Amino acid sequence: MKQNSTGTKRCHTHSGSIQKRILSITISCLLGMCVIISSVSYYIFQNYLQHSLIQSTETSLQLLSDTVNNSMNDIYQMVRFCQTSSHVADYIANNPNPGSVLSVSTYDRINEEYTNNPSSSSMPRLAVITNQYFLQIVNTTYSSTADLAAGVPELSFFEELLNDQDYNFSTGFMDDPFNPKRKQILPVIRPITYKFNSVQGGFLFLEISSDLFTDAFKRYALAEDSALYLTLGEHHYRYEEGLLTEVTADYSLHKDMSEGALIQGIRISNIKNGEGSSRIMVTAPLDMPDCYISQSISHSELQDQRRLLWGILFGTLISIIAIGILLMLMLNRMINIPVSRIRAKMLRIAEGDFSRDPSIEWDHELGDIGRGINDLSQDVYLLMNKRLEDEKQKKDLEYKMLQSQINPHFIYNTLNSIKWMATIQGAEGISEMTTSLAKLLKSISKGTSLLVTVREEFSLLQDYFTIQSYRYGGTITMEISVDDETIYDCHIIKFTLQPLVENAIFHGIEPKGTGHITIHAFYTTGEDNSSDIRIDVRDNGVGMSEEKAKQILNTNDERSTDFFREIGVSNVHKRLLYEFGTQYGITIESVENEYTVMSIRIPGKS
Numbered sequence: 376m377k378q379n380s381t382g383t384k385r386c387h388t389h390s391g392s393i394q395k396r397i398l399s400i401t402i403s404c405l406l407g408m409c410v411i412i413s414s415v416s417y418y419i420f421q422n423y424l425q426h427s428l429i430q431s432t433e434t435s436l437q438l439l440s441d442t443v444n445n446s447m448n449d450i451y452q453m454v455r456f457c458q459t460s461s462h463v464a465d466y467i468a469n470n471p472n473p474g475s476v477l478s479v480s481t482y483d484r485i486n487e488e489y490t491n492n493p494s495s496s497s498m499p500r501l502a503v504i505t506n507q508y509f510l511q512i513v514n515t516t517y518s519s520t521a522d523l524a525a526g527v528p529e530l531s532f533f534e535e536l537l538n539d540q541d542y543n544f545s546t547g548f549m550d551d552p553f554n555p556k557r558k559q560i561l562p563v564i565r566p567i568t569y570k571f572n573s574v575q576g577g578f579l580f581l582e583i584s585s586d587l588f589t590d591a592f593k594r595y596a597l598a599e600d601s602a603l604y605l606t607l608g609e610h611h612y613r614y615e616e617g618l619l620t621e622v623t624a625d626y627s628l629h630k631d632m633s634e635g636a637l638i639q640g641i642r643i644s645n646i647k648n649g650e651g652s653s654r655i656m657v658t659a660p661l662d663m664p665d666c667y668i669s670q671s672i673s674h675s676e677l678q679d680q681r682r683l684l685w686g687i688l689f690g691t692l693i694s695i696i697a698i699g700i701l702l703m704l705m706l707n708r709m710i711n712i713p714v715s716r717i718r719a720k721m722l723r724i725a726e727g728d729f730s731r732d733p734s735i736e737w738d739h740e741l742g743d744i745g746r747g748i749n750d751l752s753q754d755v756y757l758l759m760n761k762r763l764e765d766e767k768q769k770k771d772l773e774y775k776m777l778q779s780q781i782n783p784h785f786i787y788n789t790l791n792s793i794k795w796m797a798t799i800q801g802a803e804g805i806s807e808m809t810t811s812l813a814k815l816l817k818s819i820s821k822g823t824s825l826l827v828t829v830r831e832e833f834s835l836l837q838d839y840f841t842i843q844s845y846r847y848g849g850t851i852t853m854e855i856s857v858d859d860e861t862i863y864d865c866h867i868i869k870f871t872l873q874p875l876v877e878n879a880i881f882h883g884i885e886p887k888g889t890g891h892i893t894i895h896a897f898y899t900t901g902e903d904n905s906s907d908i909r910i911d912v913r914d915n916g917v918g919m920s921e922e923k924a925k926q927i928l929n930t931n932d933e934r935s936t937d938f939f940r941e942i943g944v945s946n947v948h949k950r951l952l953y954e955f956g957t958q959y960g961i962t963i964e965s966v967e968n969e970y971t972v973m974s975i976r977i978p979g980k981s
Contacts, residue, residue, distance in 0.1 A: 390792035401706070405699035412695070413688050414472065424680045425655075425672075432657045432670055435596070440659040440668050442591045447662055449494035450583060451542075454565055455502070457579045467577040470505045484509050494529055497587035498558065500553070502527070503567065505577040521553040527564070527580050536564040536896040537578055541664055547610030548585055559585050559619075561607070587912055589617055598673035604656070606667040635868040707873050713741040729756040808845045812838075828955075829896065829908075836872045836894075843880055850889040851880060858897040865908055867977055868954055874947050875961075875973045878927065882970050883916025890916050899978060904956050906979040913972045924963040944973070951977065 394423055458461050464479040485503065489495050489512050502511040502523045508521045527533060532546045548559040560582040566575045570696075592614045603614040604622075612619040658669040716735050729752040735745030827835075835857055840853050853876070857863065876892060884890030893913045901907040919927075927944050948961040955978055965971040 376663055390508070401699065402702045405696060406713075406828040409692050409695050413692060416688055416691075418686065420684050421681070424684065428672060428680075429655070429657055430442075432672060433659070436657055436659045436670050438670060439591060439595050440661055442594075443588060443668065446494045446497055446591070448588075449492050450498060450563075453488065453492050453494075453498065454563065454579060454581060457485065457501075457503055458565060458567055460484065460488075461570065461769070466503065466510065467505055467567055468569055473508055478508075482512075482952070485510060486512055494587065496582060497590075499582050500551075500580070501583050502580040503577060504565075504580060521552070523580060526553065527578075530562075531562060532562065536562065537566055537743050543665055545608035545610075547607045547621070548612070551582065561585070575877055585619055588920070589619060590612065593617060596832060598675060600675050601673040602671045604669040604671075606665075606669065607663075608656075612791070642713060690718045713737060713745070717741065717745055717748065720745070723754075724748075724752050729753065735868050739790040760830075760874065808842055810838075812842055826866040827865060827869045829857075829865050829867050832867050832869065833863075833894075835870065835874060838877060839873050843877075845881075847885075851884050851892065852890075853894065855894045856896070858895075862896050862898070862908055862979075865977070865979055867901040867975075868947075868950050871947050871951070871975060872910070872912065874944050878944050879912060879914035879916065879971065882919065883914040886917045890914055899976070901976075901978075907959075908977050908979045910975040912975070914969060915970050918965045918967040918969050918971050919963075920965075920967060924965055928961060928963065951975070 451901045462481045464482040466477060469477055472478040474606065481503075485501070489498070489501060492498070497647060500511065500513045502509050502513075504524050504527060507524055509521060509848045530552060536546070542562060542565075544565065548561055551560050552556050552562075561584075563578045563579075563581040563583060565581075567577045567579055568574060569576045588605055595603065597603060603837050605612040605614065605619060611622050613622050655672040656669045657672065658667045660667050713735070720732050720735055731753060732745075733749075736742050736749065837855075844851060844853075872894070876894075879890075879892050884892070891914070894910065895913070896908065898907045899907050928941075928948050930945055944961065951960045959976045959978065962974045963971070963977070964974070
């Protein structure tokens with residue numbers, strides 16, 4: 376009872392531990408799964424939302440840049456007209472006085488082109504300048520009495536803009552050098568050559584108003600916490616309340632996956648107060664060298680999308696936890712009750728109750744365990760009863776075993792007495808045959824499952840053949856040859872050669888009437904390059920067909936002698952396979968009416 380109580384206590388402890396483990400593992404897996412799903416989902420959706428916002432911003436920004444580019448193309452068209460017009464070329468070549476017919480006609484032609492240009496309002500001043508004179512088209516608010524022919528060449532940026540191969544906007548916005556009280560302008564200076572050669576004869580001075588950009592920016596829908604920036608070379612401007620204010624910027628550019636725009640991680644600082652913040656920027660290039668329009672991504676839109684995402688994730692998390700708790704309760708109900716009943720049955724078995732309990736045989740996996748426990752308890756009960764029955768028969772079995780040991784020894788002693796009587800009477804054949812039979816009986820009494828040396832096996836075979844040679848009156852002969860003396864010390868299963876010689880006599884030589892058996896033992900190389908032993912048993916009898924050879928290896932020979940009825944060739948083949956492995960055993964080669972060779976392969980271990 377003490378042992379049973381200990382087993383009961385251990386069973387209860389383990390059951391509680393399993394329940395706690397299932398509960399803790401379930402909760403841990405659910406929480407881990409929720410955390411992983413939430414993290415991965417947040418990362419994926421966050422990147423997706425940010426990418427979507429960047430793409431939508433890029434599309435809008437591209438439309439804005441197209442608007443600015445269209446206006447700039449109008450301005451470029453005006454510049455090209457001044458550089459290629461024959462009227463302007465004649466004016467540059469002749470350098471006429473103001474008020475002359477050529478001056479007036481040239482002015483009228485430029486003014487006509489200027490008036491028809493869609494972006495003329497963004498060009499407050501346009502001047503064609505020679506060495507001494509100039510023709511100027513200017514808005515009333517930008518008019519002045521300054522001498523442009525003398526004043527423009529004195530500007531600090533004149534030489535740089537004039538000699539540049541392309542348009543140069545690196546000066547950024549500046550006050551009008553000839554009317555500082557007006558809006559800031561972007562200067563353009565391009566050379567004008569003579570009509571029939573490429574020598575510069577004058578130049579074009581053009582002012583671009585900041586209205587070209589601010590008018591387009593005013594029509595652009597912009598979130599409250601987003602901002603537009605204009606980059607002109609090294610100058611950066613922020614658009615605020617209809618004005619462009621220059622700021623400093625620290626760029627960190629990298630290519631976006633989409634084509635066209637660039638994404639900038641840009642830190643914008645206001646010159647006035649020095650305060651700054653890190654923002655994601657979307658940038659679209661303009662048809663102006665080193666000029667871009669940039670927009671910072673709206674944080675409020677990202678935050679709104681993040682709050683929506685967090686709401687979805689939180690709802691998903693709550694749903695997963697609720698499903699997990701429900702699943703845990705169901706599993707607890709489905710497992711805990713069956714386990715408790717199975718544990719109770721095991722306790723009753725420990726107390727000696729081996730009766731079958733149908734209540735633990737459910738229609739699921741735990742029911743299979745319950746049926747197994749019931750079957751086990753029945754088997755234990757039957758084994759206990761069988762053990763009692765076996766104890767009753769023990770003395771009878773011991774007596775029979777003693778008899779089985781006494782009988783071979785009694786026969787051996789009797790044959791020994793016959794041998795001496797035959798010797799005294801001069802019957803040498805009877806003496807030799809009796810001696811061989813006695814040796815065989817003595818070997819049989821020791822059992823047939825032990826390994827013996829090849830030397831001992833040949834000795835037993837010689838005793839058996841002595842009996843058979845007298846039986847057949849000397850019509851059969853046998854020769855044994857061994858190539859290497861070390862083969863004698865190797866081991867072989869007892870009575871391996873006798874069934875093969877018996878088969879050679881009964882099936883090969885006996886139908887023929889006379890014959891010779893040759894036994895040859897030698898070393899050979901195995902499949903794994905090991906040194907194996909091969910023993911060929913060859914007879915010159917009637918031979919056999921291939922089907923008969925296969926039959927001998929697969930069925931026992933029922934025509935064996937009384938002493939060796941249970942040791943046929945098939946039996947020997949199987950014993951060799953079981954003892955040494957599948958690469959060993961017996962093979963048969965035979966030609967009908969000529970010979971039969973049965974080859975034994977065993978490992979060459981001494």
